[in-house]
Amino acid sequence: MAFRPERDVPLAPLTTWKIGGPAEWYAAPRTREDLLAALAWAKTEGCPLTILGRGSNVLLPDEGLSGLTVVLRHYAPETVLHGEAGDGSRLFETGAGFSLPRLAREAAAAGYGGYSFYIGIPGTVGGAVVMNAGFGPGDERQTAHRCEEVEALRPGEAPRWRPYADFGPTYRHTALIGSDAVVLTARFRFRERASAESLRQATAEHLAMRKRMQPLTRPTAGSVFKGTSEGQPAGRLIDEAGLKGLRIGGAVVSEKHANWIENHGGATAADVRALIVRIQERVQARTGIFLEPEVRMLTP
Numbered sequence: 141m142a143f144r145p146e147r148d149v150p151l152a153p154l155t156t157w158k159i160g161g162p163a164e165w166y167a168a169p170r171t172r173e174d175l176l177a178a179l180a181w182a183k184t185e186g187c188p189l190t191i192l193g194r195g196s197n198v199l200l201p202d203e204g205l206s207g208l209t210v211v212l213r214h215y216a217p218e219t220v221l222h223g224e225a226g227d228g229s230r231l232f233e234t235g236a237g238f239s240l241p242r243l244a245r246e247a248a249a250a251g252y253g254g255y256s257f258y259i260g261i262p263g264t265v266g267g268a269v270v271m272n273a274g275f276g277p278g279d280e281r282q283t284a285h286r287c288e289e290v291e292a293l294r295p296g297e298a299p300r301w302r303p304y305a306d307f308g309p310t311y312r313h314t315a316l317i318g319s320d321a322v323v324l325t326a327r328f329r330f331r332e333r334a335s336a337e338s339l340r341q342a343t344a345e346h347l348a349m350r351k352r353m354q355p356l357t358r359p360t361a362g363s364v365f366k367g368t369s370e371g372q373p374a375g376r377l378i379d380e381a382g383l384k385g386l387r388i389g390g391a392v393v394s395e396k397h398a399n400w401i402e403n404h405g406g407a408t409a410a411d412v413r414a415l416i417v418r419i420q421e422r423v424q425a426r427t428g429i430f431l432e433p434e435v436r437m438l439t440p
């Protein structure tokens with residue numbers, strides 16, 4: 141059957157901030173065939189293409205997105221746990237829509253540690269590959285230290301496997317950001333053998349740390365700004381500038397973690413953008429440091 145996208149689909153519920161207007165055209169493919177058909181449709185129609193995973197690191201515009209928005213949260217058709225390599229490690233291969241907490245659980249179920257940090261990151265494998273999701277600079281708990289190979293597709297070309305290192309992952313950055321490549325599949329290396337008890341403990345400690353330090357009861361997109369290249373956490377700079385609790389419309393700088401902006405109900409993308417600019421101005425006036433956003437601010 142010919143591919144037919146849906147029209148005028150609300151996107152705010154598909155983001156963790158619960159902000160943004162509708163998609164002009166929308167598809168949420170579950171199979172490779174449907175995904176490839178959606179991408180081919182956008183190319184044939186000559187319309188802009190936006191890919192979303194779980195929308196946990198994006199600010200969508202209030203006007204919505206023109207062209208086709210392809211949401212990959214249901215796209216995880218190819219999950220394979222490869223046999224043990226000579227060093228005892230195993231490769232795990234999955235589609236871009238596989239959730240990161242599930243990835244953590246798959247590693248644990250196979251008896252491997254080193255993945256429990258993904259349990260608290262509410263994104264997809266595709267989003268993690270694009271953003272090199274994980275902890276801060278210098279910490280080895282980053283997607284770059286877990287993911288080995290990525291299958292990506294550029295419009296009009298055939299899908300191609302490449303080493304993840306080819307995309308130059310650094311702290312919250314890869315060459316995939318802002319490119320037109322679509323991540324289809326990724327292979328992760330399960331390396332560290334761990335007992336069920338130590339895995340349970342690592343997961344519980346990680347979740348407790350997040351609950352203690354992060355505002356998890358309101359809609360957010362996690363950290364809004366990157367830390368500085370000198371290793372100063374953005375949250376500390378914002379806190380020291382006295383900005384906790386600062387509000388524009390429904391968007392509020394979290395009292396619990398100053399690098400998070402909470403949606404206290406009815407926040408618009410315009411509110412969040414204005415708050416981001418206000419924070420940047422205040423921190424820069426005080427310290428001379430310009431805070432670079434980590435969240436992807438998509439345009440209509």
Ligand SMILES: Cc1cc2nc3c(=O)[nH]c(=O)nc-3n(C[C@H](O)[C@H](O)[C@H](O)COP(=O)(O)OP(=O)(O)OC[C@H]3O[C@@H](n4cnc5c(N)ncnc54)[C@H](O)[C@@H]3O)c2cc1C
Pocket residue numbers: 156190191192193194195196197198212236260261262263264265266267268269270271272273274275318321322323324356360361362363436
């Ligand atoms: C409570 C909370 C905690 C968080 N904690 C962390 C954390 O500890 N560490 C961290 O790094 N991040 C964290 N984040 C941010 C976010 O979860 C991660 O960046 C995650 O990897 C984004 O995945 P996603 O599927 O939601 O991507 P989205 O937000 O949907 O997309 C992010 C970007 O990737 C692009 N994209 C997504 N999938 C694909 C694909 N398959 N192909 C091509 N482009 C694609 C999108 O176009 C967009 O530019 C947190 C967010 C929240 C809400």
